Amino acid sequence: MFALAQLPTMLGTRATARAIIAITLAAVFWEIGSRFGDWTGARLPFIGVVPPPSRVLLVWYNLIGDYGYWQSWYLSFLRVLGGFGAAMVLGIPFGMALALNRTFYQTAFPTFEVLRPIPPLAWVPAAILFWPTQELSIAFITFLGAFYTIVINVVGGARSIDARYIQSANAMGASRWTVFRRVVLPSTLPSIIVGASVGMGVTWEVVVAAEMISGGGSSMGSGTGGGTGGGLGFFIWNSYTGGSYEQIIVGMISIGIAGYISSSAIRALGDRIAPWLKPR
Amino acid sequence: MVEATITRAGTMNEKSASGELEVRDVSKFYGTDRYPKTVVDNCSFIVKRSKLTVMIGPSGSGKSTIVRLLASFEQPSTGVVLLDGKKVTKPDRDRLVVFQESALYPWMTTYENVVFGPKAQGRQGEPLAEAARGVIDRVGLSQFQKSYPNQLSGGMQRRAELARALINNPAIMILDEPFRGLDAMTKGLMQEYYAQLFENSQSTHLFVTTDIDEAIFLADRLLIMSNFPLRLRQVIDVDLPRPRRLADVVTSDAANQLKMTALSILHEEALKSFAVGNQMADHFIESYKQRYRPDASD
Numbered sequence: 094m095f096a097l098a099q100l101p102t103m104l105g106t107r108a109t110a111r112a113i114i115a116i117t118l119a120a121v122f123w124e125i126g127s128r129f130g131d132w133t134g135a136r137l138p139f140i141g142v143v144p145p146p147s148r149v150l151l152v153w154y155n156l157i158g159d160y161g162y163w164q165s166w167y168l169s170f171l172r173v174l175g176g177f178g179a180a181m182v183l184g185i186p187f188g189m190a191l192a193l194n195r196t197f198y199q200t201a202f203p204t205f206e207v208l209r210p211i212p213p214l215a216w217v218p219a220a221i222l223f224w225p226t227q228e229l230s231i232a233f234i235t236f237l238g239a240f241y242t243i244v245i246n247v248v249g250g251a252r253s254i255d256a257r258y259i260q261s262a263n264a265m266g267a268s269r270w271t272v273f274r275r276v277v278l279p280s281t282l283p284s285i286i287v288g289a290s291v292g293m294g295v296t297w298e299v300v301v302a303a304e305m306i307s308g309g310g311s312s313m314g315s316g317t318g319g320g321t322g323g324g325l326g327f328f329i330w331n332s333y334t335g336g337s338y339e340q341i342i343v344g345m346i347s348i349g350i351a352g353y354i355s356s357s358a359i360r361a362l363g364d365r366i367a368p369w370l371k372p373r
Numbered sequence: 374m375v376e377a378t379i380t381r382a383g384t385m386n387e388k389s390a391s392g393e394l395e396v397r398d399v400s401k402f403y404g405t406d407r408y409p410k411t412v413v414d415n416c417s418f419i420v421k422r423s424k425l426t427v428m429i430g431p432s433g434s435g436k437s438t439i440v441r442l443l444a445s446f447e448q449p450s451t452g453v454v455l456l457d458g459k460k461v462t463k464p465d466r467d468r469l470v471v472f473q474e475s476a477l478y479p480w481m482t483t484y485e486n487v488v489f490g491p492k493a494q495g496r497q498g499e500p501l502a503e504a505a506r507g508v509i510d511r512v513g514l515s516q517f518q519k520s521y522p523n524q525l526s527g528g529m530q531r532r533a534e535l536a537r538a539l540i541n542n543p544a545i546m547i548l549d550e551p552f553r554g555l556d557a558m559t560k561g562l563m564q565e566y567y568a569q570l571f572e573n574s575q576s577t578h579l580f581v582t583t584d585i586d587e588a589i590f591l592a593d594r595l596l597i598m599s600n601f602p603l604r605l606r607q608v609i610d611v612d613l614p615r616p617r618r619l620a621d622v623v624t625s626d627a628a629n630q631l632k633m634t635a636l637s638i639l640h641e642e643a644l645k646s647f648a649v650g651n652q653m654a655d656h657f658i659e660s661y662k663q664r665y666r667p668d669a670s671d
Contacts, residue, residue: 257476260446264464265490265541275489279480369480369521 120146144339149346152339162328165344169300169324169351172228176235177289177296184240184292185285188247193277205244213237213299217306231303231324238299239292246291250284251277283370286363290356297352301326325351391576392457392467392544394420394443399452401438412438413449414602420545421594425571425578429588429635430598431642436581437473439603440549443579444470456544466490469543473550475530477522483509483533484518490541504540511570512536528559535570546578552587564590565619572616585639589613589632590622597635600642607638 127145130136156162191198191205213234220230258280262272304326323331325348332340364371399416402409412435420426430436441447443454445464453460456467477486487505491497509518512532514525522530531551538546551567552560564587571578571591582588588595595609613628622628 255476257472258478260444260464261470261472261476262489262493264444264446264466264469265493266466267489267493271493276478279478282480367480369523 142338144342149339149342152337153343153346156340156343165323165325165328166347166351169304169326169348172231172235172300172304172324173293173296173351173355175232176237176300177239177293179232179236180239180243180292180296181289184243184288185247188244189251189277189281191244192248192251192281193273205241209241209245213295214302214306217303231300234303235296235300238295242292242295243285243288246284246288247281250281250288254280279367282367286359286367286370290359290363293355293359294352297348297355300324301329301348305330390467390542390544391423393422393577394468394545394579395455395458396420396439396443397453397455399439399442399449399454401435401442401447402450411602413442414604415452416603416605417452418596418605418608420577420579422577423575424593425580425591426594426596427588427592428579428581428596428598429583429585429639430603431600431639432583434598434600434642435603436598437549440470440547440581443545443547444468446470466494466541467544469538469541469546471531471534471538471546471548471551473553475522475527475534477530477534477537479522482519482521483514483525483536486522486533487537487540490537494541508536508540509533511539513566526559527555528563531555531563532566535567539570539574542576544577546576548578548580550582551580552582552584560587561619565617567591568615568617585632585636586623589628589635590617590619595631595635597638598642606642609635 123140123143124145124147126137126140127143130141136142187201191202216234216237217230220233221227224230224233254277258276259272262276267275301324304324325344328347329341329344332338332344396416396418399413400411401413402411404410416439428436428439438447442449445454445461445468448462455461461468478489481489484505487509488501491501491504506515506518509515512535514529514533514536517525517529517533522533525533534551552563555563568591580588580591589611592611595611597606597609598604599606609631611631613622613625613631
């Protein structure tokens with residue numbers, strides 16, 4: 094108990110301490126749950142078949158130096174950033190145009206709304222046919238995952254601008270460009286940031302599934318490290334077919350961490366470009 | 374929190390503009406041609422040059438609609454709005470509106486909000502910075518130049534908004550219930566503060582409110598409006614001396630007499646709309662009659 098009481102000061106903040114304690118406790122329960130069968134002979138349902146965290150950590154430790162494992166991280170990140178970046182670059186102007194131009198809205202929005210409910214994964218076969226390489230198919234599907242979310246958020250944000258903001262700007266003699274640049278864009282920024290963080294989450298979901306289905310891209314590698322060219326999704330799939338359950342868990346947690354890093358980066362970026370949104 | 378002192382040092386280098394606004398036979402209908410809904414019904418009045426005109430009427434009587442017509446955010450269905458004899462049709466910095474709730478840009482600091490208008494006009498450099506600092510100083514926000522609106526109190530936000538309008542030197546300042554939603558203490562301070570600002574400025578102001586005490590305290594002329602649709606019921610000149618202090622006006626017989634007159638007209642209007650405050654008006658009129666009975670002997 095002594096050590097636990099000291100933990101907050103040791104770690105700097107109470108919040109960090111709480112997070113670490115919670116993760117540790119979860120791991121302890123998991124360990125007990127999965128080892129329960131070995132100790133008593135009565136295997137618990139579900140958690141009884143999951144390898145315990147101690148074994149997962151051991152496997153993970155052995156993977157730290159594995160080139161293929163880090164290559165999986167790298168490839169998945171590359172795909173996520175590519176798809177997400179393209180979705181931002183195309184989605185923000187597209188959403189703005191939908192929100193600000195009535196004719197364009199009436200023309201393009203119905204088509205957009207028909208395409209939007211199609212899950213990105215339903216595009217997989219078509220994408221493989223459309224695109225010359227598997228890498229491009231995965232990138233395209235990843236892009237779709239984020240694109241719709243970003244567009245919908247931009248449209249919503251730009252259409253709900255307080256009319257008085259624009260009226261005041263007009264009254265003070267601002268040009269159309271100034272109104273767009275200094276009023277419409279910043280007041281849509283919060284929605285863009287929300288769209289980006291949700292879109293980032295969707296991108297991770299989609300990239301992993303796409304990697305599993307498409308077999309991990311063009312350069313499939315040897316089996317041991319989970320494939321040298323497949324990304325984290327393929328890493329998991331490969332571990333499953335190879336029978337390494339510990340490695341499946343390592344892959345899953347890796348994706349969790351990767352997603353967490355990505356959304357933290359988006360949040361930090363959001364705080365930087367929209368400092369007025371920070372709580373006082 | 375509110376520093377009610379005004380530094381005269383920060384007066385603007387430009388001469389204060391001052392215009393006269395005329396509303397002639399203005400009506401505003403919404404809805405379809407077959408089922409028009411009249412919001413403003415044939416209004417005619419003048420917002421006199423260098424005077425503080427207060428428009429008072431029950432809540433929901435269409436006052437904000439006429440504000441939008443005056444600022445040309447919307448066009449009247451019939452009639453014209455004239456500024457110094459010329460018809461106005463487009464929003465312009467000669468008629469600036471300070472809104473009910475803050476319409477400061479949340480993504481700009483106080484300073485950035487204030488220089489937005491002048492910058493849009495192409496003004497820049499040290500002269501603009503100096504003018505901005507002057508006007509921010511005038512509203513007592515020098516220490517909050519770099520604060521975002523959500524870091525300011527309600528009273529400070531209204532003053533920042535006053536500054537944002539003032540730096541554009543509008544011929545007419547239109548204030549649409551600017552102190553609504555402030556707590557009583559801050560509201561009183563803001564009223565005194567605003568009265569001083571007006572007294573030092575010599576420009577033309579139209580102030581819209583539902584608060585009779587605020588109206589009497591601020592007004593040179595009082596436009597009493599009828600209930601929905603909006604019509605002009607009566608114009609009362611408020612000949613109280615300036616500069617005004619809240620404490621003096623509250624205790625002044627002349628002010629109370631004006632309040633009584635205005636209230637009895639408003640009271641009729643309020644009865645039509647079941648607006649809150651009827652009872653308060655009733656009580657005031659009753660106690661006033663008792664106090665000022667001609668045969669009363671003290």
